Amino acid sequence: MKRFLPHSLAGQMALLVGLALLIAQIANFALILNERQKLSLAQNEGPAITRFAGVAADLAQAAPEFRADLIADNSHRGARFALAADSGVAANDRDTAIEAKLNDALTDLALPASAVRAAIGGGTADFGRDRGRNPPSDMQVVRLAVQGADHQWLTGRILTPRRDPWLTMRLGAATLLLYLIVLGASLWLTLRIARPLRDLTRAAERFQGRADPIVVEPSGPDDLRLAIEAFNAMNRRVVMLIDEKDHMLGAIGHDLRTPLASLRIRIESMEPEDERDAAIVKIGEMAAMLEDILVLARSGRAREELRRIDVSALAEAVTEDYVELGRPVTFEPSERYVLEVQPNLLRRALRNLLDNAVSYGGSARVDVVAVDGGVEIRVMDAGPGIAVEDLERVLQPFHRLESSRNRDTGGTGLGLAIAQSIVENHGGRLRLSQAEPMGLVAAIFLPFVVENA
The missing domain is CATH 3.30.565.10 (Histidine kinase-like ATPase, C-terminal domain)
Incomplete structure (x- = not known):
């Protein structure tokens, strides 16, 4: 698994920031969508539920002979109520969120209910005939039903504004846009940090003290600029020390060659001959070793x-x-x-x-x-x-x-x-x-x- 992960600082920061932002945006999207759906339910279906609960409460208190008139009086302004033997809501059409809201509204009115049913959609044609025209396309029908103590169902169909069909898509697009903006800014900051570090690394890899000091152009945040300036100063100090070392070795080499040459001249007149030849050979070895040491010490800074x-x-x-x-x-x-x-x-x-x-x-x-x-x-x-x-x-x-x-x-x-x-x-x-x-x-x-x- 590790071999598939980025190894560079920029890659790791981009991956970490990207994943963190993605998780945060997904959670934020889910929370906002849930709240917006609750708000939509309260704004669109809430008035219809309140209206239906009020009619159910009035109907429960009315005498049996006045119920038909009460239902007729309330069946206007985009609403139609009726008493029926069933709820008229199929099991697969039920909307549990609206049913919960309806049950809460009835409880607040201290109205007992054996059962409640709720659904969205259906019955729009009846409203069109009642009003002489079809309902607007931005309206929907909320079907509500409550079963009373006499086992009859009070049903209601009420026109409400249709829920926004593009809500999820708009929230998703806004979340994605925000994610890309924040991710882009994070990547820009990551690259702004990583680029000077990459230049600094390349300069450090190239530096061997054999030529003029490598100068890295300070860039990035102030902390990085200070680090790069410190690196440039260190390079200059190292090269100066190497130059001083070369000068010192040159002086040492000169100071050692002279006495060795003088010693060889003196030894050439030394007796016996075999000891003289051995001494000359040793002096030659010393001179050769001295020359090799000086060449090795200065080869890296050859001019x-x-x-x-x-x-x-x-x-x-x-x-x-x-x-x-x-x-x-x-x-x-x-x-x-x-x-x-x-x-x-x-x-x-x-x-x-x-x-x-x-x-x-x-x-x-x-x-x-x-x-x-x-x-x-x-x-x-x-x-x-x-x-x-x-x-x-x-x-x-x-x-x-x-x-x-x-x-x-x-x-x-x-x-x-x-x-x-x-x-x-x-x-x-x-x-x-x-x-x-x-x-x-x-x-x-x-x-x-x-x-x-």
């Missing part, structure tokens, strides 16, 4: 401009560089795909993947293919691969698999993390998967449209 280039040609050029160095790397001929990328950073990411493939897989094969929504640059090796449970963890900074990646290979555990950061800066993703029958596939997905965030 390189986006340029439209052929990514297939870029991958092929990087592959040729490895081939010229005698590395076992091949490039599969691929279609040409022109995308907006940061060429230098993308080369760095691809080189990191190739270094991993050659170092731990023995060789690498590169191809470029089109996929849904973008392009994939795939680097495949034929090495032992990585266990499925480790595929996500190896993308974390400084994470190495002890079985294959250690200090002796020169790895710092930052190559894949740097590649992933660069790819995400392009709005893409880095995916690792097992190759068949063995090996690892590292795929760089680049979307056709890059959104800076």
Whole structure:
């Protein structure tokens, strides 16, 4: 059941308000219709009932020889009374509401009645002949009957205004109109609240601290405007902190490179030679690790401009560089795909993947293919691969698999993390998967449209 319910704020509020209004309007319609029907009964049939009860009371007090004259005297002005052996009202024509009103009127006059009958309709032709014309179309006949102590029935047919046949329809139309007006106003208010929240959510999802602060235009109620303005201010503060971090890392990198270079110069004259070479190697490792840390820290805020280039040609050029160095790397001929990328950073990411493939897989094969929504640059090796449970963890900074990646290979555990950061800066993703029958596939997905965030 839950899967059919709306999940958005606007949808849930619209559903809740709509159902609440519908229930309220149905209840309101039923109450108003009942009251209007009671009012119609009191206004239309009420006078006829009062008149009939009065005639019945007079007839009960009159002497038998005067009853016929009494009935004749009251049979005028749209009314006709008579004494009969039966009520003249069929069982399926009875109107219990009018009978209840008639019984109450007779009780108020302290007039005992063995039975009462009431119905609407019938007998209009007699009124037409009595008056010389047919009754108007907006009139109806109320038939009333009461049984006296002598078991005779006093019957009466009285003309009354016809009940409004369009009452239910008019009330229904008015209720529906009111429901639509209130629902429309509620939906407008819901959308006015939901639209700024949707913009705020999209901005929060897009924000990664890699470009200028995302500014959301304040809109909606004052509470939402304040929240959006606070979000914009927070974005600016976060970007400022990241800029300060970049400047600090740049200064730290400069301050560390200088003493490392000076230390290497001094060590080059150190004896014995084997200890000197080991120290130089360690200093080289420290310099390489420092450079990787700085690249990782600043890759998300790289200032390189986006340029439209052929990514297939870029991958092929990087592959040729490895081939010229005698590395076992091949490039599969691929279609040409022109995308907006940061060429230098993308080369760095691809080189990191190739270094991993050659170092731990023995060789690498590169191809470029089109996929849904973008392009994939795939680097495949034929090495032992990585266990499925480790595929996500190896993308974390400084994470190495002890079985294959250690200090002796020169790895710092930052190559894949740097590649992933660069790819995400392009709005893409880095995916690792097992190759068949063995090996690892590292795929760089680049979307056709890059959104800076």
